[in-house]
Amino acid sequence: RIAYVNGRYVPHNEAAVSIEDRGYQFGDGIYEVIHIHEGRFVDTDLHLSRLARSLREVSIAPPMNDAALLVVLREVVRRNRVNEGIVYMQITRGVARRDHAFPKGIAPALVVTARHGTAFPRDIKAWAGTAITVPDIRWGRCDIKTVNLLPNCLAKQKAREAGTYEAILIDGSGGVTEGSSTTVWAVDANGVLRTRHLDDHILPGCTRAALSALLADNAIAFEERGLTEAEFRAAREVFLTSATSYVKPIVRVDGVAVGDGAPGPITTRLFGLFARHADGAAHN
Numbered sequence: 001r002i003a004y005v006n007g008r009y010v011p012h013n014e015a016a017v018s019i020e021d022r023g024y025q026f027g028d029g030i031y032e033v034i035h036i037h038e039g040r041f042v043d044t045d046l047h048l049s050r051l052a053r054s055l056r057e058v059s060i061a062p063p064m065n066d067a068a069l070l071v072v073l074r075e076v077v078r079r080n081r082v083n084e085g086i087v088y089m090q091i092t093r094g095v096a097r098r099d100h101a102f103p104k105g106i107a108p109a110l111v112v113t114a115r116h117g118t119a120f121p122r123d124i125k126a127w128a129g130t131a132i133t134v135p136d137i138r139w140g141r142c143d144i145k146t147v148n149l150l151p152n153c154l155a156k157q158k159a160r161e162a163g164t165y166e167a168i169l170i171d172g173s174g175g176v177t178e179g180s181s182t183t184v185w186a187v188d189a190n191g192v193l194r195t196r197h198l199d200d201h202i203l204p205g206c207t208r209a210a211l212s213a214l215l216a217d218n219a220i221a222f223e224e225r226g227l228t229e230a231e232f233r234a235a236r237e238v239f240l241t242s243a244t245s246y247v248k249p250i251v252r253v254d255g256v257a258v259g260d261g262a263p264g265p266i267t268t269r270l271f272g273l274f275a276r277h278a279d280g281a282a283h284n
């Protein structure tokens with residue numbers, strides 16, 4: 001495997017960054033993950049514009065422009081011969097003597113890796129998963145995709161220990177925010193497809209944005225309105241979206257079946273629409 005580190009393509013197991021990299025010391029960095037399907041990136045523009053926004057919000061200068069970054073991303077994918085998988089990019093503020101305040105005159109550090117993943121799911125029943133709920137203990141700027149993911153890791157670990165796929169986060173006022181690494185969608189008890197509105201408390205998912213556009217194109221109604229915990233537990237259907245989860249049906253929450261415990265009709269339709277979208281991106 002080959003990684004890109006600050007201008008060089010190096011064997012993955014030899015790739016290294018400084019112990020004084022601020023990403024390592026402070027979680028002072030931004031990342032993105034793009035899904036690779038049939039050797040092509042899915043929703044590239046959405047990911048690159050979110051990356052630019054995240055960097056801007058924490059005042060890290062982009063290490064290169066988008067065109068140059070795309071060349072690096074494609075080269076890493078090519079050198080690793082990834083056809084189905086992900087490309088990961090991480091930009092930290094850089095290396096400096098440890099001091100909380102931003103050091104002056106340092107260059108941001110860019111690391112890019114790619115890895116093989118499982119083939120795009122075609123069988124919705126086999127792709128369905130389960131979830132638990134946990135309190136959302138994260139900070140006030142979850143809209144920024146930072147590498148500071150300790151609360152997300154703690155939540156995901158609880159999900160794994162419970163033998164489930166995802167931990168769904170419930171905020172202090174009893175509202176569903178998002179999953180530890182996914183956007184949460186639900187068809188409520190009245191049959192209304194809903195996902196939480198965007199603000200500082202959730203990451204603006206690129207898959208969420210892509211799916212929203214597909215919903216609009218197909219005249220499928222949905223509301224950007226978060227669910228209370230009670231509404232969520234009464235939902236007929238629940239599914240997650242992310243660059244690596246695609247459209248992922250959740251058929252049990254905290255051990256209780258969602259609806260009849262199988263992927264519902266709306267989730268099934270959107271699973272199909274998103275698969276066609278991903279296939280389309282691959283064939284463009």
Ligand code: PLP
Pocket residue numbers: 033178179180181182183202203204205206207208241242243244
């Ligand atoms: N929410 C969080 C906290 C995430 O970490 C992610 C992705 O990793 C998502 C939502 C989904 O975002 P995307 O669809 O861009 O992968």
